[in-house]
């Protein structure tokens with residue numbers, strides 16, 4: 001009752017201060033707060049109950065009620081989503097807690113992020129902030145527990161950065177569609193004076209960008225070769241002679257989707273090549289990054305900035 005009184009007091013205060021600010025006052029959009037409102041907004045609820053069993057029945061009406069206080073003298077049940085003995089004097093009554101709740105924070109699936117929980121009588125919901133090496137696949141990453149104890153999620157935190165060599169997990173899925181400004185970074189070391197290859201893959205065996213770093217390969221010597229693959233066929237490409245690679249020496253490669261419909265290839269922070277995007281292979285189609293041939297990869301960041 002105290003909480004309800006408090007809300008009513010607040011409502012009254014709002015009405016009066018509103019009337020001071022402007023005339024006339026419209027009251028039609030105001031209504032009295034009910035216990036249902038309080039439950040939905042996450043507050044605890046007081047209900048009538050003559051016995052502990054009635055309190056349990058009342059508690060069971062709320063999917064996420066797992067604790068209550070039974071005040072024997074006033075015959076009221078004070079329902080709460082979880083036992084909270086810190087703030088409310090009602091805890092001085094007989095306190096009961098469900099020892100086998102379907103939904104508890106401890107049962108949440110791992111989420112690769114920091115979770116802020118909101119636990120009400122009708123929901124248990126967590127908002128996830130992804131750890132640094134992970135990326136959100138939706139604007140809000142949410143985990144929530146259904147009344148039956150099953151977990152539901154919206155989006156996820158997907159790993160975007162790896163720093164533990166050796167890396168043999170290619171091709172690596174890009175979890176979020178890429179747009180202008182997107183870069184992928186690869187740290188590695190060439191292992192042979194043949195070639196190594198970095199590919200941006202899309203569906204239908206296509207590659208919006210095929211980058212071949214050739215020490216000696218076919219007719220090329222010390223050349224960055226950029227091309228496409230369209231429906232399984234490599235298309236004509238272009239060679240760039242600025243070739244900074246040395247077998248056995250680490251490099252830092254960054255391939256960026258530039259906003260003027262080009263790819264930009266940086267090696268050791270210097271731009272080495274600019275290559276137009278193929279009109280039939282937009283960067284938004286990129287699904288994965290592949291690195292192969294004579295190279296050891298020591299670090300991969302699917303969403304890097306430098």
Ligand SMILES: *[C@@H]1O[C@H](CO)[C@@H](O)[C@H](O)[C@H]1NC(C)=O
Pocket residue numbers: 085086
């Ligand atoms: C509240 O409950 C916790 C865990 O059951 C207990 O450790 C703590 O001492 C309690 N606090 C008070 C004020 O009773």
Ligand SMILES: *[C@@H]1O[C@H](CO)[C@@H](O)[C@H](O)[C@H]1NC(C)=O
Pocket residue numbers: 071072073074089090091092093094
């Ligand atoms: C039970 O409720 C009455 C009336 O609200 C209150 O005065 C009393 O302190 C409560 N008893 C306990 C044990 O909380």
Ligand SMILES: *[C@@H]1O[C@H](CO)[C@@H](O)[C@H](O)[C@H]1NC(C)=O
Pocket residue numbers: 136137138139140176
């Ligand atoms: C990830 O979160 C950021 C910040 O909230 C947001 O700008 C971005 O659009 C989100 N990513 C996706 C794929 O929704």
Ligand SMILES: *[C@@H]1O[C@H](CO)[C@@H](O)[C@H](O)[C@H]1NC(C)=O
Pocket residue numbers: 202203204285
């Ligand atoms: C892949 O090919 C199929 C059939 O030709 C086509 O319907 C689909 O749009 C293509 N997907 C992409 C991403 O180009």
Ligand SMILES: *[C@@H]1O[C@H](CO)[C@@H](O)[C@H](O)[C@H]1NC(C)=O
Pocket residue numbers: 218219
């Ligand atoms: C080798 O180079 C020639 C001439 O540039 C080209 O026609 C041929 O397709 C290349 N072969 C391979 C396997 O890349």
Ligand SMILES: *[C@@H]1O[C@H](CO)[C@@H](O)[C@H](O)[C@H]1NC(C)=O
Pocket residue numbers: 258260262274
């Ligand atoms: C695209 O813009 C970059 C600078 O952002 C520039 O270096 C590059 O030459 C431009 N490419 C084309 C084809 O205009």
Ligand SMILES: *[C@@H]1O[C@H](CO)[C@@H](O)[C@H](O)[C@H]1NC(C)=O
Pocket residue numbers: 191192194195293294
């Ligand atoms: C380099 O690649 C070629 C062709 O895939 C392979 O035959 C060779 O063994 C590789 N060299 C090293 C050192 O892995």
